Amino acid sequence: MTSSSSPSQDVHDMQHPHDATGPAAEPHAESLRADALMEEDVAWSHTVDGERDGDQYDRSERAALRRVAGLSTELEDVTEVEYRQLRLERVVLVGVWTSGTAEDADRSLAELAALAETAGALVLDGVVQRRDKPDPATYIGSGKAQELYDIVRDSGADTVVCDGELSPGQLIHLEDVVKVKVVDRTALILDIFAQHAKSREGKAQVSLAQMQYMLPRLRGWGQSLSRQMGGGGTSGGGGMATRGPGETKIETDRRRIREKMAKMRREIAAMKTGRELKRQERRRNKVPSVAIAGYTNAGKSSLLNRLTGAGVLVENALFATLDPTVRRAETPSGRLYTLADTVGFVRHLPHHLVEAFRSTMEEVGDSDLILHVVDGAHPAPEEQLAAVREVIRDVGAVNVPEIVVVNKADAADPLVLQRLLRVEKHAIAVSARTGAGIGELLSMIDEILPRPEVELEALIPYTQGQLVARAHAEGEVLSEEHTAEGTLLKVRVHRELASELSTFVLATS
Ligand SMILES: Nc1nc2c(ncn2[C@@H]2O[C@H](COP(=O)(O)OP(=O)(O)OP(=O)(O)O)[C@@H](O)[C@H]2O)c(=O)[nH]1
Numbered sequence: 001m002t003s004s005s006s007p008s009q010d011v012h013d014m015q016h017p018h019d020a021t022g023p024a025a026e027p028h029a030e031s032l033r034a035d036a037l038m039e040e041d042v043a044w045s046h047t048v049d050g051e052r053d054g055d056q057y058d059r060s061e062r063a064a065l066r067r068v069a070g071l072s073t074e075l076e077d078v079t080e081v082e083y084r085q086l087r088l089e090r091v092v093l094v095g096v097w098t099s100g101t102a103e104d105a106d107r108s109l110a111e112l113a114a115l116a117e118t119a120g121a122l123v124l125d126g127v128v129q130r131r132d133k134p135d136p137a138t139y140i141g142s143g144k145a146q147e148l149y150d151i152v153r154d155s156g157a158d159t160v161v162c163d164g165e166l167s168p169g170q171l172i173h174l175e176d177v178v179k180v181k182v183v184d185r186t187a188l189i190l191d192i193f194a195q196h197a198k199s200r201e202g203k204a205q206v207s208l209a210q211m212q213y214m215l216p217r218l219r220g221w222g223q224s225l226s227r228q229m230g231g232g233g234t235s236g237g238g239g240m241a242t243r244g245p246g247e248t249k250i251e252t253d254r255r256r257i258r259e260k261m262a263k264m265r266r267e268i269a270a271m272k273t274g275r276e277l278k279r280q281e282r283r284r285n286k287v288p289s290v291a292i293a294g295y296t297n298a299g300k301s302s303l304l305n306r307l308t309g310a311g312v313l314v315e316n317a318l319f320a321t322l323d324p325t326v327r328r329a330e331t332p333s334g335r336l337y338t339l340a341d342t343v344g345f346v347r348h349l350p351h352h353l354v355e356a357f358r359s360t361m362e363e364v365g366d367s368d369l370i371l372h373v374v375d376g377a378h379p380a381p382e383e384q385l386a387a388v389r390e391v392i393r394d395v396g397a398v399n400v401p402e403i404v405v406v407n408k409a410d411a412a413d414p415l416v417l418q419r420l421l422r423v424e425k426h427a428i429a430v431s432a433r434t435g436a437g438i439g440e441l442l443s444m445i446d447e448i449l450p451r452p453e454v455e456l457e458a459l460i461p462y463t464q465g466q467l468v469a470r471a472h473a474e475g476e477v478l479s480e481e482h483t484a485e486g487t488l489l490k491v492r493v494h495r496e497l498a499s500e501l502s503t504f505v506l507a508t509s
């Protein structure tokens with residue numbers, strides 16, 4: 001699998017948000033290789049019309065579904081009720097700029113805008129206030145909050161999104177001033193994650209993180225909840241002040257949420273065991289693993305597609321990928337390895353999510369090599385590199401070798417590329433889109449991946465064909481000759497396989 005077949009990296013530059021109804025958009029999951037190694041994967045999906053594949057259909061479908069308001073009145077669905085409420089439509093962004101340059105502040109707000117758009121919102125306006133620290137009561141100062149109210153009223157926004165994590169009190173107070181819903185960056189990211197998670201485990205993790213986030217804020221948002229459940233009557237319009245009889249109800253809700261969280265944790269632990277077993281299986285087979293990590297939207301999935309020809313969802317949206325995808329790949333010298341796509345990083349990833357997605361991160365920490373993808377065309381690639389490394393360090397993946405893959409070389413400023421390549425030891429500029437640099441990247445991977453430690457020569461009888469197959473799959477075949485007595489192999493293998501081959505070995509070196 002080299003760069004020869006690479007479907008549709010570009011399709012998502014064309015916007016086709018909610019129109020996935022035509023026959024061309026049908027998911028075409030074609031099981032090309034049901035490899036035991038990759039059992040945990042969904043079937044490889046292949047692009048049929050050069051434009052869309054199953055995953056992408058999925059994504060459009062998810063986006064379309066999101067707009068259907070299906071509010072349940074069951075308490076079991078408490079998180080769903082609350083989070084459906086979070087469906088953003090027309091938003092105004094607000095940030096507090098405490099340190100750094102004005103450009104830093106603008107960039108941070110631009111990223112918030114991208115996040116909001118990814119969540120399906122229309123961004124109407126954005127304001128930044130310079131302050132030493134956020135106002136303890138209303139996040140931005142009270143004068144600014146009034147101005148914000150004017151902007152909200154004039155623009156017809158229905159939501160304010162703050163560029164930070166706000167305390168429950170700050171959310172309530174600011175809502176009282178601006179008279180529309182106020183959400184913070186954390187809630188926004190959780191919302192995006194909730195929209196994108198696909199696997200059972202991913203969904204469970206996100207919903208656990210949402211509950212964790214919600215628990216201390218239940219009082220504020222609880223009003224809509226009691227409205228949902230109390231058969232109406234208590235709602236008092238704008239503010240969040242009406243509590244009264246809901247107070248004890250909130251207590252009950254809290255308890256039920258805690259119980260649900262405990263149950264969820266147990267379920268997640270069980271799912272984790274299953275995944276862990278598969279990972280061990282791969283490790284036992286000594287298949288080296290490569291993890292693709294990097295800032296969100298850097299082009300990780302595009303790179304995976306380019307390297308393996310897998311039809312993974314690529315989208316110009318943040319957090320398009322939320323479930324770890326593992327594919328098999330082969331080095332130019334014919335060695336097999338696994339290549340894992342991972343969830344993107346973002347600055348100030350909500351803490352609950354770092355916890356929740358520790359599993360993906362563990363995959364990164366556990367790998368033999370990290371391909372750290374960075375968007376060379378981004379205005380501040382160094383910042384992205386640093387932000388990602390912080391998380392990698394957080395999960396203890398410090399001793400894994402890393403290749404910095406500076407992607408989007410086709411669109412990047414050559415000077416920026418030069419600068420990055422000079423600073424980073426193991427770095428290469430590539431374009432997942434055009435394929436430039438991919439050949440060299442493959443050779444670099446080949447060089448760095450650990451090699452099996454035993455080199456031997458064996459004459460394997462034709463009745464033992466499965467051993468020859470394993471030598472190819474798990475080892476590195478240096479030469480192969482078909483003689484009258486059997487297959488003469490010069491091969492480099494790991495110890496276990498070496499001992500299984502021992503009866504046929506002619507020479508070891
Ligand atoms: N110009 C250019 N654009 C690219 C290249 N690689 C990827 N892109 C675009 O960058 C956007 C993001 O690509 P993805 O592969 O989805 O990025 P990702 O890192 O997987 O993103 P998340 O899963 O959302 O974290 C898409 O619009 C791609 O078409 C490249 O080499 N050149």
Ligand SMILES: [Mg+2]
Binds near residue numbers: 301
């Ligand atoms: Mg992706």
